[in-house]
Amino acid sequence: EPEVTQTPSHQVTQMGQEVILRCVPISNHLYFYWYRQILGQKVEFLVSFYNNEISEKSEIFDDQFSVERPDGSNFTLKIRSTKLEDSAMYFCASSEETTAGNTIYFGEGSWLTVV
Amino acid sequence: SQKIEQNSEALNIQEGKTATLTCNYTNYSPAYLQWYRQDPGRGPVFLLLIRENEKEKRKERLKVTFDTTLKQSLFHITASQPADSATYLCALDTGRRALTFGSGTRLQVQP
Numbered sequence: 001e002p003e004v005t006q007t008p009s010h011q012v013t014q015m016g017q018e019v020i021l022r023c024v025p026i027s028n029h030l031y032f033y034w035y036r037q038i039l040g041q042k043v044e045f046l047v048s049f050y051n052n053e054i055s056e057k058s059e060i061f062d063d064q065f066s067v068e069r070p071d072g073s074n075f076t077l078k079i080r081s082t083k084l085e086d087s088a089m090y091f092c093a094s095s096e097e098t099t100a101g102n103t104i105y106f107g108e109g110s111w112l113t114v115v
Numbered sequence: 116s117q118k119i120e121q122n123s124e125a126l127n128i129q130e131g132k133t134a135t136l137t138c139n140y141t142n143y144s145p146a147y148l149q150w151y152r153q154d155p156g157r158g159p160v161f162l163l164l165i166r167e168n169e170k171e172k173r174k175e176r177l178k179v180t181f182d183t184t185l186k187q188s189l190f191h192i193t194a195s196q197p198a199d200s201a202t203y204l205c206a207l208d209t210g211r212r213a214l215t216f217g218s219g220t221r222l223q224v225q226p
Contacts, residue, residue, distance in 0.1 A: 004158075031212065043159060043204065043216040056213050091158050104149075104214065106158035 002026045004107035006092050012113045013082055021077045021110045023092030032075045033093040033104065034067065036060070043091070049075065082114045118142065119217040121205060127223045134192040136220045138205035141186060143215075145207040148181055148188050153202045153219065162203075163190075195224045 005024045013019050025032050034046040047057040049067055066078045075094075079086055089109040095102045122137035138148070147166055151159035165172045165181040165188065172179045178191040192199050202221045206214040 033212075035214075042218050043153075043206075043214075045213040045215065048212045050212075058213065089156075093158075103161045103164070105161065108158050109156075111156075 004105050006107040006110050010111040015114055016081050019079045021090050023075045024073050025094030029094035029096050031095045034077045035091045036088040038088045084114050087114045121217040121220045125221040130224055130226050134195050136190040136203050138188040143207055147208040149206045150190050151204040197224045197226050200224050
């Protein structure tokens with residue numbers, strides 16, 4: 001079964017540092033997403049990406065966050081200046097078309113700890 | 116404000132029984148409702164999707180119902196097994212390509 005892969009699985013960073021989380025979506029998928037889950041809380045939508053541009057973003061996805069598809073396979077989430085409250089599990093996901101009516105596949109997550 | 120509620124934080128049942136989990140929502144008009152399984156420290160795994168014009172969907176031991184009048188979905192696992200123990204999440208899709216998740220119900224199936 002094809003899968004979404006994420007690296008690193010766990011990263012510890014100092015407050016104020018930049019972090020890049022990397023994802024390889026499933027190869028024939030067209031839509032890519034980032035979600036996050038703070039420990040003990042709900043999974044929350046951050047951003048969706050299609051055709052090399054953001055198609056939707058939540059209020060959490062402020063100017064500190066950016067996404068990029070630097071080549072044909074990787075999809076990255078950058079946090080410019082991390083805050084303590086950015087500590088969470090970050091999930092990358094992908095789908096063949098829109099989430100509407102199509103399965104969305106999640107990766108295993110990157111656990112970010114900001115100290 | 117928009118709200119999704121899953122009936123309880125935890126549900127304990129005996130092996131072989133049917134588990135029924137509830138998802139209620141307010142102030143949404145979802146086009147689709149999805150159910151996911153999440154194990155500790157892992158990503159959500161898609162289980163079933165039901166469209167607003169469908170009343171029921173089945174897959175092996177799983178069954179989902181969707182009542183847009185009551186604004187409720189029920190998720191059933193029949194002949195439950197200890198391996199079914201996990202957190203189950205419902206998620207609404209209004210068609211904007213952004214899923215909104217409930218907080219989940221932790222199911223524990225006792226052998």
